[in-house]
Amino acid sequence: MSKTLVEKIWDAHVVKSEPGFPDILYIDTHLIHEVTSPQAFDGLRKRGLPVFRPQQTVATADHNVPTIDQLLPIKEELSRYQVDMLTKNCAEFGIELYGLGHPFQGIVHVIGPELGITLPGKTMVCGDSHTSTHGAFGAIAFGIGTSQVEQVFATQCLLQQKPKTMKIEVNGTLGKGVSAKDIILYIISKISAAGGTGYFIEYAGSAIEALSMEARMTICNMSIEMGARGGLIAPDQTTFDYVKGREFAPAGAEWDKALSYWKTLYSDADAKFDSVLTFKAEDIAPMITYGTNPGMGMGIQENIPSTTSQPDKEQLSYQKALDYMGFEDDSSLIGKPVDYVFIGSCTNSRIEDLREVAEFVKGKQKAENVTVWIVPGSKQVEQQAKNEGLDRIFEQAGFQLREPGCSACLGMNEDKIPAGKYCVSTSNRNFEGRQGPDARTLLVSPLTAAAAAVTGRITDVREMLTEA
Amino acid sequence: MKKFERLISAIVPLNIENIDTDQIIPARFLKATTREGFGENLFRDWRYNGDNTPKPDFVLNDPTYNGQILVAGKNFGCGSSREHAAWAIQDAGFDVVISSFFADIFKGNALNNGLLPIQVSDDFLSAIYTAVSKNHKAQLDVDLENQTVTIKDTGEKADFEINAYKKSCLINGYDDIDFILNQKHLIEEFEQAK
Numbered sequence: 001m002s003k004t005l006v007e008k009i010w011d012a013h014v015v016k017s018e019p020g021f022p023d024i025l026y027i028d029t030h031l032i033h034e035v036t037s038p039q040a041f042d043g044l045r046k047r048g049l050p051v052f053r054p055q056q057t058v059a060t061a062d063h064n065v066p067t068i069d070q071l072l073p074i075k076e077e078l079s080r081y082q083v084d085m086l087t088k089n090c091a092e093f094g095i096e097l098y099g100l101g102h103p104f105q106g107i108v109h110v111i112g113p114e115l116g117i118t119l120p121g122k123t124m125v126c127g128d129s130h131t132s133t134h135g136a137f138g139a140i141a142f143g144i145g146t147s148q149v150e151q152v153f154a155t156q157c158l159l160q161q162k163p164k165t166m167k168i169e170v171n172g173t174l175g176k177g178v179s180a181k182d183i184i185l186y187i188i189s190k191i192s193a194a195g196g197t198g199y200f201i202e203y204a205g206s207a208i209e210a211l212s213m214e215a216r217m218t219i220c221n222m223s224i225e226m227g228a229r230g231g232l233i234a235p236d237q238t239t240f241d242y243v244k245g246r247e248f249a250p251a252g253a254e255w256d257k258a259l260s261y262w263k264t265l266y267s268d269a270d271a272k273f274d275s276v277l278t279f280k281a282e283d284i285a286p287m288i289t290y291g292t293n294p295g296m297g298m299g300i301q302e303n304i305p306s307t308t309s310q311p312d313k314e315q316l317s318y319q320k321a322l323d324y325m326g327f328e329d330d331s332s333l334i335g336k337p338v339d340y341v342f343i344g345s346c347t348n349s350r351i352e353d354l355r356e357v358a359e360f361v362k363g364k365q366k367a368e369n370v371t372v373w374i375v376p377g378s379k380q381v382e383q384q385a386k387n388e389g390l391d392r393i394f395e396q397a398g399f400q401l402r403e404p405g406c407s408a409c410l411g412m413n414e415d416k417i418p419a420g421k422y423c424v425s426t427s428n429r430n431f432e433g434r435q436g437p438d439a440r441t442l443l444v445s446p447l448t449a450a451a452a453a454v455t456g457r458i459t460d461v462r463e464m465l466t467e468a
Numbered sequence: 469m470k471k472f473e474r475l476i477s478a479i480v481p482l483n484i485e486n487i488d489t490d491q492i493i494p495a496r497f498l499k500a501t502t503r504e505g506f507g508e509n510l511f512r513d514w515r516y517n518g519d520n521t522p523k524p525d526f527v528l529n530d531p532t533y534n535g536q537i538l539v540a541g542k543n544f545g546c547g548s549s550r551e552h553a554a555w556a557i558q559d560a561g562f563d564v565v566i567s568s569f570f571a572d573i574f575k576g577n578a579l580n581n582g583l584l585p586i587q588v589s590d591d592f593l594s595a596i597y598t599a600v601s602k603n604h605k606a607q608l609d610v611d612l613e614n615q616t617v618t619i620k621d622t623g624e625k626a627d628f629e630i631n632a633y634k635k636s637c638l639i640n641g642y643d644d645i646d647f648i649l650n651q652k653h654l655i656e657e658f659e660q661a662k
Contacts, residue, residue, distance in 0.1 A: 016651060024654070026655070158644075159633075161631070194543040194571070198572060229572055313594075316483070317486060412495040433513045
């Protein structure tokens with residue numbers, strides 16, 4: 001019988017399926033960090049259980065970590081305590097930890113792929129909603145809550161209903177200055193922040209196939225921002241080339257065996273999806289969000305939709321969002337001054353993002369009114385940026401290249417945007433207070449962020465590319 | 469896990485769409501390493517001013533409303549997978565959340581902690597708000613066994629869906645880990661066969 005890619009991977013991991021019950025799904029890899037694990041470890045202690053398969057669990061510290069002077073003790077007491085708890089728990093339960101100071105430390109969704117831990121055909125979970133990132137390799141990867149973290153610790157399995165499947169095709173060629181981030185912000189703006197709820201989304205089409213692995217990760221990363229359980233892309237030569245030779249990737253005979261399996265991982269031509277959507281790459285402009293959920297986005301040259309154009313029941317919430325952002329109905333964002341530019345987060349902190357920004361800003365200067373933070377996703381990305389001389393380009397432009405971590409994506413560590421300030425951000429969420437109490441976030445691609453850094457205003461990056 | 473069968477209570481109405489988990493419990497309050505105490509910071513930035521004085525116009529600060537049922541707009545619980553959101557709602561004294569649409573992970577997290585998420589139609593949600601606007605103490609009768617929710621003042625009743633397995637977990641007060649641990653031999657067999 002023909003199957004979708006999700007069904008193929010799912011079915012290969014079902015330990016038990018019984019009518020009236022969720023499936024018992026086997027989890028190949030469990031990624032953990034300091035925020036959503038302590039209560040789960042505590043639960044194990046209360047039940048008197050060990051971690052069932054500690055060698056299939058990988059830990060890192062990312063949410064609470066400072067991004068300057070990272071090797072000094074963390075100043076904030078509770079953050080330090082949470083990171084220390086992770087260290088203690090990993091030691092007690094026999095889990096490999098890439099903590100602060102380790103050359104593999106970084107954002108959990110950046111290090112998995114770069115270390116070759118993330119592989120096609122795997123099931124992967126983490127107590128973090130952006131686990132969907134790993135789907136870029138053709139894996140079933142999704143975020144879970146702490147009770148489920150405990151469940152995977154205890155059993156290496158999860159009780160899960162088989163999700164519905166959606167195919168989103170993007171065909172054609174992207175315009176100049178338009179990137180993966182714009183594709184995903186465009187899709188979310190079209191289907192809303194709840195449009196993917198209950199689905200696993202497979203991205204396909206010529207525009208997706210043409211993307212690099214880094215760009216594919218950006219797309220899958222934000223699947224959760226439309227409510228989807230996860231997103232994935234069928235593995236192909238781009239995937240295999242990226243994985244080959246990485247630290248924990250299979251090698252030798254194991255590689256050949258793995259590769260022949262990975263080549264079977266695609267949706268059969270006549271496989272049935274519960275929903276199919278199609279978009280044209282040519283319709284996508286550089287995107288920007290104007291509101292307080294990622295679905296409130298538009299092409300950068302468009303005007304903010306009016307409150308009266310929204311469904312009656314949603315007008316109150318819509319107006320509340322615009323008030324929070326300090327924006328007016330029907331207005332343009334072009335030329336609006338910005339205070340902060342943040343390039344980082346599990347969405348856009350990979351080496352390719354940093355290279356793209358560096359290439360654009362080479363020989364340019366940041367505007368006086370902005371503070372620019374570049375936060376690499378991992379120690380390895382940081383090292384690579386230095387090896388390639390990107391650090392000097394950033395320094396000359398007046399950008400701060402900081403140390404790896406989640407940084408200003410979520411207001412949990414020291415990197416917060418002050419109240420009322422505007423931050424043009426490559427992160428994934430523009431929720432109220434996400435980057436700090438009363439901070440105002442505008443989500444964009446790294447290139448659009450770089451343009452805002454240089455001009456100090458919201459700018460259509462395409463105009464700057466034409467000049468060059 | 470706490471058992472849940474039936475609840476008759478007044479409600480706290482929060483008629484806002486797309487309430488994300490960063491509003492329910494902002495990230496800066498996720499640093500605790502136990503499950504308790506998050507209720508204090510539930511809806512922190514909506515509930516308090518920067519100087520920690522309560523905002524009088526926010527519903528959780530209004531003594532008129534003090535039920536165990538939170539009623540909110542569409543797409544409740546979107547965003548982060550943080551289970552702290554469910555813990556915070558429970559810790560603040562709620563046993564049920566009603567909305568016309570829930571984000572997936574939130575719904576799962578709630579059920580895993582004995583907090584019952586009930587999805588009703590937009591119309592029924594409006595009927596609840598109307599009843600409460602007429603009588604601030606209007607009560608709902610949540611009957612998990614029969615999967616119904618009734619507005620006591622008007623008698624309007626809606627059925628709700630819940631997975632049969634999850635329903636039995638709530639009623640009996642047991643969780644997924646208990647369920648899977650009973651079948652550990654199957655997991656080992658699966659690993660052998662891989």
